[in-house]
Amino acid sequence: MLRAAGKTLLDTPAQALGLDPVTTKLFATCNTISSLRYEGAEGVGKLLLARRGHPNIEEIFALTCPTELTDYRAVRKLLEMTTPDVHLLADGESVYALGRQVGHYDAVREDLFVIDFVTHYSWELQHANHVLLRSHYGLPGLPRTRLSRTGFRRALKRTFGLTDPPKVERLWEVVLEASRQKHGTLLVITTEALAEADRLKLQCTLIEPVPLTPLITRLVTSIDGAVLLDPEGYCYSIGVILDGRASGRGDSTRGARYNSALRYVESSDYPCLAVVVSEDGLVDVITSEKLANGKEMKE
Template sequence: MIDQKHASFIRRCVSDIINGLTDGLTHFSGPSRAAVIFAPQPDSPMLLCDPQNLLKGHEPIFKSLYVDNQQWRVNDKVPRDRKQFADILPIKDPGLAGLLSNGGYSGSVFFQQWFTEHHPDLCSIGPTECWLEHAAWRFSHDMANDRDLYTGISGYFLREYATHAVRDHIIDQMNLLLGWDSPVRIFPVLDAVLMISETREEGSWPEGRLLVVDPCMLDRLDFLVRFQEGIRPQLINYKHVRKLLLTVERSGRHLVSDGRSILGICGDSLPPFSLCADFRGRHGFLKVNRNKVCSFADGRFSSTTYQAKLVYLEELLLETAMDRSDSYFLFKIVISLVHHSQQRKHGCTVVLDLNERPVAISGQNLSPPLDLRKPYMLKMAKSLAKVDGALHIGSDMHLHGFACLLDGRSFPGEDLARGARYNSALRFTAEHAHIIVVVVSSDRPVSVIHQGVDVHGSCTWDHKGGCVYNLDRLDYWVGI
């Protein structure tokens, strides 16, 4: 039986960690929630803390796994000593749709499992899983120390954990492919990548690829140029490295480093393990063996792919009365226009007019409209997207106009922090039915706007940061 003081201590531990997770993951991946289920002892009831209703809708699965079935209480491998908090026996991810999880058994917390959202545009789930793994470790640590030694610092650790999460995932991959004795230190490499990414050369942002390779793998590289050993530029000298990136800019070549200095220039063939920083101007990507780990921009790491997946647009089109094949083809047309605009680094606006008869919009009206199902017409539309104003596309998959001006009256849903293109789309969709507007900004993610609301930007949960949350019994929560 848990006394009231100890129950209050547990609530505070859980709340601090959830607040830290929520804040940290929101900066890394966009608006994020966190939740946990746990049982302090083998005979304790399973408890739940879900302040933003992240787990809502999954009640039947939790009932099946942890209420109807009590097998989770039986685990002979769990340490009996509560001070063995660092030895966490991992548990299987239940595979809940739209969620990522991590947890396990330990001496201080018999069972725990932490959850967060699986955003659709993650470069990799690896850093987020490492984040959740560290949350489990912090909770075990706090519970082992008990309230007399509790510092309340776990939430702050998790709030600032982005670089550590990226590093932990890279180390996990390195250990799998190289073993445990690699001399490459990842933190200095990550610091150098961020510093180089913010360094302009004659006004231009860095482009090119920096390859970090374990010294034992150097003989597997096809070196085109090798620098003399005594005068090799140090990786920490980021201004010098930024200049050397010019030698591999917009090519298939790599600048090669062993994590300490720049060794030379190699071709595109890679060893069994490599870490690549792919600089693409204002942003870039970290890759392990060509697989994206995360992106970086503005001096920090994030999870975004910088590639519009437009899942929200796809969902809106599926909810319309359009034929499935037509909605799919219209979706592919928009995807093609958006990706082209992003690659050329110019903004554009696409108006999807799903009315039976397209609405009248001021602009360059086309007669006859261009059939975007024809590749050469779609290519023409990509060129027209460069002109200020919006493309006007009907449900017939024809381009009815370009350089269109979207007007509308001001309303409370506007975002004054955004530009005219974005707010014009908000106003226009607020006043016209069956209109979806896709806004591509040169410096922001793609926005899908419908009925005066940014579908991606709208938040369906109330962030309650800084609170101490209540704990619910899982069997009551699932409706027993």
């Protein structure tokens, strides 16, 4: 049902460009392109969908022979030339040039769309700076909110009763730095971090307790496994392989990092909060308090 909804939504830009959605198949095309690598590298960059000559599109250079979007590997290769401000230009059927968006786009027109290839097998459909759809490994969904400062502060207060501004700010800086980790990471904040580090010592790397700073956070989140810290911001172990009882709350559409955090938090006998950073930069805050109350787990 989700895939059918995603396909239908991607019919919108096709129709706006005067194309037959049945033959264009933009949803399947974007999924395939995002799944391909070029010389081992994942595809990252943007593709602007608009008719050629659109007033808000500036061509930098054109292709003599436009590349059909269904020539997936060729399009993936062209994507390698894009930069944060130079994108592929496509009319819905073919990539015809590299260029950029210019001027003020009137959203009422609904004739200029952006396909943002975020990371491997993950892309977004955008219109007028609004994300309309995010697809991850072929499964579409509504865009999730990125890390929220207010939501994180609320989670700390609910879980640990923590309201001291300096401590909250210190933890926020740690989480903010972790959210920039390119390959994703996992932070676990628990009142029993020291005891848990000792219990899990055979499946982690113990370190001398150290207050996390943005620099130290950048270092310890660069390896696989969770980072274990307490509400004071002190880290006790890194590269932690979490345990926990399996339950019916798992999400088969999410990765191992998210589900292991979910199991650990649900199984914990102590106040606990997990911050799951996905490879695409989105962040889930999972708390034992939310699980206990059966509430939505995403901030």
